[in-house]
Amino acid sequence: MKIADFTALKEPLPHWRDHLALWAASRQPGSLPLDRCVIDLRAPELEPARLVDRTGLAQIAGLAPDDLPHPRYGRRSLxxxxxxxxxxxxxxxxxxxxxxEEGSxxxxxxxxxxxxxxxxxxYAWLVAGSADMVVLMRLRDTRHLRDVILSRIQSLPGVARTETLLVIDEVAHRPAVLPPPGR
Incomplete structure (x- = not known):
């Protein structure tokens, strides 16, 4: 069952009994008997003790709490x-x-x-393993890195978390070597 957003009226609907009577009067043949058409306005899932905080939301999503989107950094996808x-x-x-479910x-x-x-x-590669994608960026400085990651990458749809690795020394650089033709 999907939950839809809606805004409840601040005050009860005026003349709600008239609306209920109109509904009852316009019922079609073959409808359920009125005693089986009970409207239950109870929502146990909304009881304060049953609601979850950020930690609970992360647990349900299978994420670490720190991996949840955070409005302070432009991540408004909660x-x-x-x-x-x-x-x-x-x-x-x-x-x-x-x-x-939607995020996964x-x-x-x-x-x-x-x-x-x-x-x-x-460069960007879709990969198999602990990550879904690896990207290579060459940026001016750590401020530029911070801005790109926090303002651009983490706000992209489908990005749940990022991990940043910095290259501190190039160990080897070889051009791609292709196998000889016919092998």
């Missing part, structure tokens, strides 16, 4: 929280699961297209 507390946002478990099924072609738009990326 789901809309069900409530805000003094300790931070809280989400229902169904919303957290939907968000995690990122379209690799969409990620590929998005990465190709970052001018600072010299």
């Amino acid at each position: 789901p809309v929280p069900q409530t805000e507390t003094a300790e931070g946002p809280r989400w229902s478990r169904p919303v957290a699961r939907d968000w995690a 099924q990122a379209d690799w072609q969409e990620v590929r297209r998005a990465v190709s738009t970052v001018a600072e990326i010299e």
Whole structure:
């Protein structure tokens, strides 16, 4: 079941009993009997004790809490929280699961297209292993590196986390050697 966003009215709908009576009067033949058409406005998943914080959201998504998007760094891809507390946002478990599922099924072609738009990326490879993609960038300095990673790379759709490795010394540089023809 997917959870949709909606904005509830601040006050009860005026004349709600009239709306209910109109609904009951316009029922089609073969509809369930009225005593089986109960509207339950209880939402146990929204009880405060059942909501999850950032740590719970990360756990449901299979991420480390530090790998969650963070609004302070331009990462605004967290789901809309069900409530805000003094300790931070809280989400229902169904919303957290939907968000995690959506994030885990990122379209690799969409990620590929998005990465190709970052001018600072010299090479990008889709890889097998602990990462999905490796990119090579040659940047002016660490400030430029910080800006590209935090403002551009981490905000791309489908990017859940990044790991930065700096080259400190080139050990070998060989041109690609192709096998002789016919082998």
